[in-house]
Amino acid sequence: MFPYTYKVLLRSICLSIVLLLEISSLQAEGKYLVTFLVYRESTGIAIPNINLIVKSAKSTATTDKQGSATLSFPNIGFYEIRVVSQSKVLNFSREIRYNGQQIILYLPATEIAGINVSGERDQTKLSRYNFQQEEIKRLPGVAGDSLKAIQTVPGVSIGAPVGILPSVFTNVGNLVSGVPYSNSDRGDISLRGGGTRQNQYFFDGFPLPYPFHLGNQSSVLNNNLIRSFDIYSGAFPSRYGFATGGIIAIEGTDKVEETKTIWNLNFFLTDVYHQTKLIPSLSMVSSGRKNYPNFVLLRAYPEGIPEDAKFAEYHDFQWKLIWDISEEHKLSIQTFGSRDRQAYTKTQASLERGGEDPRPPTGLDRQFRTDAIRHIWKSKVFRHTLSYSRTTFTEFFELRFSNPLTAETIFGLQNRTSDFLNYGEQRLEWYIFEEYLKLDAGVQVRTRETNLKGENITSSNRTFFELFNNLLDSNAQFRSVIDGDRIRYQEGAAYAELQGKWKGFTIRPGMRYDTYSGSREKNLSPRLNGGYEFESTKTSFLAGHGIHYNSPVLIEQLSSKSGNPNLLMERSEHNSVGIQQELNAIWIFKVEAFRNIFQNIIVPDAFVADPYSPYNDPRLIVNDPTRAIRDPIQSRNLNYSNSGYGYSEGIEIFIKKSKDPRQESGAFGWISYTNSITKRINNQARRSSDENTDASILNRSRELLAQTKLGTNYLNYYSDNQFELIYNNDREELYDLDRRHILNVVFGYKFNSVWQVGGRYRYFSGTPYTPIVSANRANQAATFGVNLYFPEYSKNYNSDRLLPFHQFDIRIDHIDQFSWGYINFYLELVNFYGRLNQSGFNFDNLSPYQRGTNPAPIYDTVNSPYVQSQRPNGSIIYLPLINLGMEVRF
Incomplete structure (x- = not known):
């Protein structure tokens, strides 16, 4: 039988479901009269004689002198409102929630003057997946986090954000783990086989250091702040650079039409979103979030937590001020940031703290903050945007090796990494011929400084301390981590792209010019994509090609002390062709084939050297000053080179059905499938x-x-x-994040205005790994009073795969509408059938190798959480993680 605590939890959930059924207050179907107020965006002045049309509701009206018009709707839900002004049509999507509701529509001055500026028609269809907020707001299994929908589109492979050692410790970590081969870096996601650190993330056009909190738990942006996002997985537009993988471009709230507050509360987090108009021309948006998994799980039901589960505590915030200075000028100021604190496992906490304190010790603490400002000037045919941002990123990492018998710290250190990124962009959009030809051009500048410093190095064992000092003297990489390091570089870019459309043909020729101060490179990269659409059948044929560059990103790679400061920019070539079919504005079928080629990949290199490197390491000079005088020049191993090469090729299928806005009930969702293969070769002598x-x-x-x-x-x-x-004599190996098959099925069904149910099923092939075949006993380990065994890996690298990943999540929503807003109760069953998805293997260095036992599998408790309990016979049963929450809109 279940432990008492879990039984109480289940009873509470059942009671909550019963309450949801009892408080259901479904309004009778009938006419919903809604008043629309149409104002000029910059001044707030009412606009008369504006026609409003809602085809799905078969309702039309014209605004009076007060800019007011009343429309009739058969049911509540989302509708498309068409606003006609001087033969120009604007589309707005609004939610009808109750009878007598008032909705304000703000029309930009340029729209009133008779030109439709940037919109969906300016966006490419090739290798791009776009989602609107209302489509992903209630995605199952993510606690209301819309951005997690990124992981359900074709070509996306989830990475490993945090491993044994984060950030700059990635390669030094091989000293600890002993893994003989790797062709990837730690990071969030891989797009079509690109590196996890070779993507760029943008929020409102400003660089976003990382999109998800530690462990991919949730995004660093409030759910209700996200208006839409685009995923460019190949041949992306010329405006986007500094990436060889892909682009995630997130758009937040850019205008405030009404005051509203949304509060989301569930078992594991709380977030609040608020927007308001301070005065007609000045608006403010603010949001924040805090999670508390350690408090809930470690306090409410600690027996149900898997022994190796890791839970990061985090919070994030966003704030934006929007000032419509006049009809032509707009100024926005914003700041957003995040903080994560990663904990060790519960087993580690019990060992080091004697089981008295249930809070795990902090092992990793990282945070960022971005401050940004933007000015937009608009005319009838021009749009000029000037943007600047500064991002500060810091990462504090604590590493400890403890004696498993006494819990005494054999060795410990703390490390702090700080990164400063300045970004500026000047962009000009010129509508040369309305509806037919547009020029998008601009310049971008990035400056970056990264600092690294080791702190509070401790050891209670004299012998280990001596070994540690010997390691410092002999290993330049480890020495730079401990003693500190710094890199600085600048990047510049200019781009231009024409966007042409005529009689079904679309073409987007573009060019980008990138410069990088580290290697003094200047690279010109062409971009081209286009297609033809049969207007009668809504069938589109698409094709694209693009060259992309990105500078080195890790401090240890560019270090003048332990790395190669002359590394070149990495290069990728993206090629794709596809076909898209639209049906009744509800169904979309899309098939794409792609081949991406990656060149100049930065890889660890044991053979590249500089014969004439200055002898300038402070530690070595202090230890042996006479050698520095005698030999001021030395041969030094540079440790990294641009020797890597790789490719990824495959086919993607995407099927999406939107809910018919003319009907109150109906099904919606999407299916994405990717069949691909990705290989890399480091070109290193074996x-x-x-x-x-x-x-x-x-x-x-x-x-x-x-x-x-x-x-x-x-x-x-x-x-x-x-x-x-x-x-x-190296050979091609499977990419560490290669997944041959990736399948995502997301579906929902809305029964009426009150009840909705949804599900998400995911299936991925297991990632490749190099298996352990035996272990060797280390005799010198007896110095520390223990027997240690070091694993021996197969010479056939990445020759085996982990078990496939699959999981099913369910979400049930109950929505009560009120005159002041709504209350949305939701219940999520995450990992419904309690699947244990393998994320790797763990070798116990205190025990010899034993096939099937040591190494033992490690299970993913973050991307695929579960709760473990005990049957009456003592066996373990794995249950879904239950999340009950409530979203309130005022």
Whole structure:
């Protein structure tokens, strides 16, 4: 039987469901009379003689002198309001909630003057997936987080945001984990096989450091702030750069038409959104969120938490001020940010704190804040936008190695990374021929500074401390992490793109010019996509090609102390063709085939060297000043190079059905499927341990005088007049995040204005990994009073796959409409059938290798959470995570 606490929890949920049924207050169907007030956006002056048309409700009206018009609707729900002014048509989507409701529509001055500026017609259909807020607001299994819909579109593979070591520790972490091969970085998502750190995220056109809180729990933006978002997975427009993977462009609230407050409360988080007009020309938007999984799960039902579950505590905030200075000028100021604190596992907490304090110790603390300002000037044919933002990112990481017998800290350190990004853009949109030809051009500048510093290094074991100092003296990468490091660089770009449309043909030729101060590169990248649409059948044929560049992103890669400051920009080529079919403005069928090629990928390189590097490391100079005077120039391993190459190819299928706005009930949702393969090659010589030992002994007696590359091979010339050819015998391997099959099914059914049910099913092929085949005992570990075993990995890298990931989530919504707003009660059953989805393996260094037991599987408790309980016979049962919440709109 279930533990008492969980039984109480289930009873509470059942009681809540009964209450939802009892408080149902379904309004009788009939006419809903709604008054629309049409005002000029900049001045708030009423606009008469404006025609309002709602086809689905078969209702029309014309505004009077007060800008007022009343329309009749058969049911509550979302409707498309068409506003006709001087033969120009504007479309608004509004929710009808109750009889007697008032809705304010603000018309921009340029629209009244007779020109329809930027809209859906300016957007490409190729390799782009767009979602509006009302489509994703109640996505099942995400606690009302709309941005998680990103993970349900074709070509998206979920990454590993946090591993053994975050950020700059990614490669140094191999000293601890011993993993012999990797061709990826830690990050949130991969788009069509691109690197997880090679995407760019934008919010309102400003850089967003990362889209999700630690562990992909939820987005860093309030759900109700997100108006829509675009996902560009290939051949994206010329305006977007600094990326070789893909683009996530999120649009937030850009105008306030009415005062409203939305409060969302559930078992694991609370968020609030508020928008208001301070004066007719000045509006403010603010929102915030706080989660509390540790409080709920560790206090309410600690027995149900998996032993290796990790829960990050986080909060985020957004604030925006919108000033419509005049009909032509608009100014906005905004700030947004986030903070995450990652905890160790419950097992680790019990060991280190004796089980007295249920709060896990903090292992990772990261946060960012972006402050931005934008000015927009609009005329009949021009739109000029000037933007500037500054983003500050900090990451505090704590690493501890404890004796498993005594919990004594053998070694500990803290590390702090700070990153400062300044971004500026000047953009001009010129509507050369209305509806036919538009020019989008601009310049962008980015400056970045990253600082790294180790702090509070401690050890209670003298022997380990000596080993630690030896590691500092012998490993430049580890030394730069501990002693501190800094990089600075600048990037500039200019872009231009024509957007033409004529008799079904669309074409978007563009060009982008990128510069990077680190390598002093100047790269010109062409972009082209277009297609033809048969207007009678709404069938579109699409094709596109684009070249993209991105500069190095990690401090250890560019470090002048331990890395290669001369690294080039990475390059990618995106090619795709597709066909899209629209039916009745409700159904969309889309099929795309793609092939992306990735070149100049930055990879760890054990052979690249600089024969004439200055001897400028402070620690080495202090330890041996005479050598610094005697040999001011030395040969130094650069550790990283642009030797990597890869490709990704496949086919994507996307089927989407929107709910018919003319009907109160109906089904909606989408299906996405991707079949692809992604491979990488690091182009590194694979030597045996004996070959490495022989080369190391030989090179101690000679100096490297010159190095060059012959294809992908290195040719070295030494002081003994001997040449050495380092032959590249590497081979292609599966990408660490390759998933052969990705299937997402999202569906919902609205029974009436009160009840709605939805589901989400996900299936992914398991990611590749290099299996452990045996383990070796470390005799020297007896110094610390323990026996340690170090795993030995297969020589066939990425030769096996984890088990497939699959999960089903359910959400039930009950919506009560009132004159002042609505209350939405919702119940979510996350991971409905309690699936344990594997995320990797864990090797216990205190035990020998045993097939099927050590290493043991690790399960994903963040992307695929579950609750464990005990049957009467003592066996474990896995249950869905239950989330009950309430959203209130005032």
